[in-house]
């Protein structure tokens with residue numbers, strides 16, 4: 001009888017501590033998630049250009065025929081664009097930038113053949129989760145001798 005009560009108590013206490021531990025882990029998880037949900041959007045708030053070809057400040061001996069931009073997030077085709085201007089700010093690109101068929105994070109801009117000089121790639125990309133990356137970078141094409 002006393003043994004049965006003791007084991008029942010053990011059962012109860014082991015169960016309640018286990019339940020309590022699980023509950024607090026669960027609550028801690030929720031607190032962490034809420035904390036992250038409040039903190040992280042600021043760190044993640046921007047889609048980012050990961051790399052490009054040509055890369056920023058590249059000095060090229062052969063002019064590219066396409067500008068390629070890789071972002072950290074999948075892009076919204078309708079709201080992602082890029083254009084190429086020369087050093088004086090005149091629009092050089094004649095086509096619209098398009099998402100690469102094989103990569104939703106890649107934007108491609110076909111460009112006409114370039115003379116030597118400085119060029120500026122301007123881009124504005126909207127990721128599918130609503131973040132915007134907007135910036136520009138320069139590259140240079142060496143004039144052919």
Ligand SMILES: [Cu+2]
Nearest residue numbers: 073127129131
């Ligand atoms: Cu995002």
